[in-house]
Amino acid sequence: MDKSQEKSLLLWLKSHKKACGHYLSLSVLLGMLTGGALVVQAWLLATSLHGLIILHLPRSAFTAEFIALIGIIMFRALLAYGRERISFMAGQRLREQIREAVLTKLGELGPAFIKGKPAGSWASIVLEQVEDLHDFYAKYLPQMMLAGFIPLIILVIVFPINWAAGLMLALTAPLIPMFMILVGMGAADANRKNFTALSRLSGHFMDRLKGLSTIKLFYRGAAEEKAIEKASNEFRERTMSVLKMAFLSSAVLEFFAAVSIAVLAVYFGFSYLGHLDFGSYGTPVTLFTGFFVLILAPEFFQPLRDLGTHYHAKAQAIGAAEALQELLSFEVESQSIKSLPEADIAPALVNSGCEKVSGPVGVKIKNLVVTSFEGHQLLGPLSFELNAGEHMAIVGPSGAGKTTLLNALLGFLPYTGEIWINDVLLSEMDVAHWRKQLTWLGQDPQLFHGTVRDNVAMANPNLTDEAIVRLLTQAKVMDFVEQLALGIDHPIGEQSSGVSVGQAQRIALARALAQQAHLYLLDEPTASLDSQSEQAVLLSLSAAMQDKTSIMITHRLDQLQHKDQILVLDKGKLVQQGLFDVIAAKEGLFSDMLNEVMQPFTLSSEQEGKV
Known part of the structure; x- marks a missing residue:
């Protein structure tokens, strides 16, 4: 993936952060409060230890500090919990909006467009790839802001106390994002290839699963096993490549953070031994200064380390965004029927003369x-x-x-x-x-998981049981339904399981008749039927299409x-x-x-x- 494309995808991702609402800003605010609480906690600890060890004050003199310390620890825990919950809600709102946009777009483009890819590929886009956007909004974006704010606040506090320690922190801090970028340069491309492999595996597996009977009939089982094995191995290799980058990134960040903290510890150690005498503006380095800075040092690097951890979420989101952006930005240049928001439908009907299309067509x-x-x-x-x-x-x-x-x-x-x-x-x-003026009936009827009643009433949920029975009778399938123990409450499984092709076709016909349409579009509605079922469907259609x-x-x-x-x-x-x-x-x-x-x-x- 070239840099321009990666930049374009990143801008596309950031353009959707408004969907997170106020939760994103609230997550950043809680993170800032956590940073402030860290500074207060370090000050309380350093003050207490300096007083007890150097000044030899009694423990009773620090009762207020101990109580405040316990309170601040509990307060930090509440802030951390609240931030996690709010960050999750930010990502959840984003996922809901993106998934709704994807499904709406697929609905606009229609089945002719959807059939261009295997069902497993669409499942990968709607489920896995939308889910993989979550951490980018819930963790990476808030951490981007905190990674700049918290270290800056700590530097502002440390420099007036000890300029040498502040300088060490300021000089070593850029090493982490620099190496994070170097390690993560190929992460987005690795994730994109991983999603491609997953889409290919999902589509291949689902298509073969649906055609399992045909595969067995033509003795192609062994060949398809090899094809699935090849796709699975490709996905495994891509996944391991992504994980390798993630672990390498984490190891590099931990190494440089540990080295930076060690340099600070050596500086204060030699200062206490009298070998170094600089950094404290001409005064000796106190135990308070050493403890305070060393307690803050890990917290100084922690936001940068967290950003490095979540950098993988950015690469993952960029890899997922490629197919999502391509789908959501897909535009048809030729003419097509307008698709208007629900609030604009009524004016459109008046202005375009659609009221003329309410009778014979x-x-x-x-x-x-x-x-x-x-x-x-x-x-x-x-x-x-x-x-x-x-x-x-x-x-x-x-x-x-x-x-x-x-x-x-x-x-x-x-x-x-x-x-x-x-x-x-x-x-x-x-x-x-x-x-609403159309009734469409194809050669491959699509019944959905539910009951016979659910499938017939799909076009008109307000149908009564009597109306459903009348439609089933008109479609010449009521005799079959009456033989079922549950009647119109008989369950139908996925892919019309539980009924034959002829029965499914006639149930689909009953559903079509419920629309009371003025134009019938029929795509070989009897192609998969035996002669008896064919005659029954044709008779029902002839009766329904009178004056239509x-x-x-x-x-x-x-x-x-x-x-x-x-x-x-x-x-x-x-x-x-x-x-x-x-x-x-x-x-x-x-x-x-x-x-x-x-x-x-x-x-x-x-x-x-x-x-």
């Missing part, structure tokens, strides 16, 4: 070009019009751009051109209002006779468009695909005729 597309987030063209240019209440099918080979078109309509991919919803440009609409507009991606070309319009896509281009009978009669991709579908039935009929 018509879609008009002009010169649409859909791109990836990196700017690569995925689809287009294409133009078509779908009137309110009509049903459109989109067909084409895999990779033709069918799902890309739906993602653009959903607001998940950037585009150029015009998408009109009734008389309103999609780019001028509020994303929350627009998606729909766009369906499908490979079932034999079921398109009743569609009002068919689009045929190939390699991101619109190659054919029209009614089933019209485009089936013409030479082209659609007739070729139709012949491939019908060929097995034709051969079967010929064989039966020969028999």
Whole structure:
């Protein structure tokens, strides 16, 4: 990592310290009070020892000092406890805000962007990398301020007592941050590589775990074990490299602090023996001066040593911030649906004419070009019009751009051109209002951990049990739910465990029907179903889509006779468009695909005729 990038990431980290609120300032204040209490404690100890040993005063003469000393020790303990708690709260508030910003950004970018990385990589960013920002705000930033304040206060107090001791402290103090910087120069880069290795391991492991059945089916278990072992060893080596730097940094700091204190001790020792006679402004060095300075000396270096310890937190935070800054600063240059704060939604609906998109939906597309987030063209240019209440099918080979078109309509991919919803440009609409008009159903239904009721009522939490039963009945899945001991309270595990694919698809259909949407976007909703489940889902959809507009991606070309319009896509281009009978009669991709579908039935009929 070059210096300019490291500096940029450090500025980005510091720009977010406002999220810590007043807790950060309060943590610094408590640290300063702790420094002041240290000076008072050293003065009480040195005064008492000087009086008892040199002046031979009775112990009763120092009763007040002893009581004050006990009080100051307890006060320091309370300050230390309070500072730890407040520092933690500062880091906690920061983590909450950053994690909320990350999740909000991922929500804005949508699933098309999220699928660009393995799920384990996103888990690493949202969990581990956000967590690794904590110590930077809770410990490093407050310690940065204290490392300058406390040593300065001690120098101001020591110099009037003994200028030689103050000079020794002032000359040896810079050695610690200097060597701390030298040792920690590669720490940020090591942490960045460690996070990259962790992200790779997490993504690799989670993807293989999800595809475990397929791996076993194709006897790829041994090969995947080696791949996971390689990723694990890389992560282990990166982690050990980071720990090596952390231990080396601590050892260097302890060494120079110990050497500095030893130099002071030698100076006072030779002064008491009469071999040195300077530093006390022409007066002999007293026991009070020696004790006072030597008690303060470790505390003089302690903030610098603590800063060195927390310097690793800075390097760790810089390594974690790289992916976070890249994600949070990611901007899509092409048109997309506006995403406004909740307080601004109502004015946006009035100003953009979104009130016109509250009934039957018509879609008009002009010169649409859909791109990836990196700017690569995925689809287009294409133009078509779908009137309110009509049903459109989109067909084409895999990779033709069918799902890309739906993602653009959903607001998940950037585009150029015009998408009109009734008389309103999609780019001028509020994303929350627009998606309330939609029902999306894909080929891979996503059910969440919870009950059947929870999953159906996700779009409308106010649904009653009677409404949920009605929706499940409409989706042709109530017969299955009634057979369950808990009925609609039947638990569903992660990845739809506990139900079959067909049952999950129909529960997802019930959830979609609960939205009472005006436009249905269907991405091969029956692709994973058996014929009986497929017919049940199609019947439910046909009944639900009466007087509604729909766009369906499908490979079932034999079921398109009743569609009002068919689009045929190939390699991101619109190659054919029209009614089933019209485009089936013409030479082209659609007739070729139709012949491939019908060929097995034709051969079967010929064989039966020969028999």
